[in-house]
Amino acid sequence: MENPTTEEENELKEVLTKAELPHFLTVFKSSGVTFELLPKLTHEDLKSIGMNLLVDRINLFKAVTDHEGNVSKGCTPSPLSELESNFLRATHLAYAIIPRAIRIFFDSRHPPINLIKQLDSKEGELKSCKAVYQENYPILFSSDGCTMVKSENFDLTLLMALLRNFTKIKEPVTTWNKMPKQADTSEGADLVRIRFHRNALAHNTNATLSNKEFHDMWNELKDNSGGW
Template sequence: MNLTIEESNFLRFYFLNLKIASQAVKVYFDSVHPPAGLATELANSEAKLKGLRFITHLQLQILYPSNASNVTSDNFDTTLLICLLRNLPPRQSAPATGWDNLPHPGDTSIGADLARVKWYRNKLVHSNDGILSSTDVIQYWGDLEGMKKIFCVLIVLLSEDNSWLWLWIIIRIPKLKKGDMFLCGESARNNTIF
């Protein structure tokens, strides 16, 4: 079975958002909420999180397993990670357009980067046809590639694992340059993500 160009566009963009951008959100989450203290942070915020109308029963089970020491961000999907970043101290500030809208292209805040990942994830997941025109994929791709703070995390990830580097080459984000990788790598060596 051959894929159409539109189906191939959809799958490539879906992979970028699901695997690569989502992994960047997780790395960012772990930098703000280190794994060693995560169970304690969640315990301290349990009443608040259980009171949120948009947290599902399944998500609460993931956040509060029977053995609290088993909680790990490895089990959190992008939606849950962004929800926690929005609601656990220090709360991530929303972009000017809010969390449920695509941020303005000039907004380069971390909140805007997170909102972009969330917005495109929702757009992809709720697609009825699984196709993406070449015009749309170029626009969407451009929106994600402008996320310097999120992609900086991705570059750090890519430098640690050759298979991710291979996937990155397949995806070919055109605006990233070798110099960008060096700067991000230097930041990572100094224990700062951004």
């Protein structure tokens, strides 16, 4: 039987691997972070030891929660093929994690305390924008009954529309409707890539991704949202 130290180290390694962060094992060990400490860590704790990407921190928290749930229930995850697992992981990143990162980016450009005034000042311009729909008005403008604007009430489609037409993110050279060239690392290009990848997942009728497709998409999505 393994001693507790080895057993705990194996659990730490397992969680980091599930979160796609096995390279942090050495950092955690040198910083005195044990498996038992993982559930108690905060975003600030993780940033202090070098885990600077929001996506990485959220993935780690999810892996810890999943691990604890499986242990407490005495169960193991339903068997999935590697290609199905690739698809589910990419979908979680694109639809659960990326919107949070984009919302943080939006809030950094438009602090919540000033947002309602800023939106009201551009009300006419935004209402004439085809990408901002009438059903969005009550959560955007005081004249439509909104008393407190919160970006957490915006879905990703609305956030994207506001970033393009309100924040005035510069349009990529290849336009908003084509996948940008790899060398284009502008904010506008990152938004377009995220939209294209999400659409690709939404229209993937097989619900699978090859290892190459997964790693290409995963790395690009992480790179596109990491700086936000």
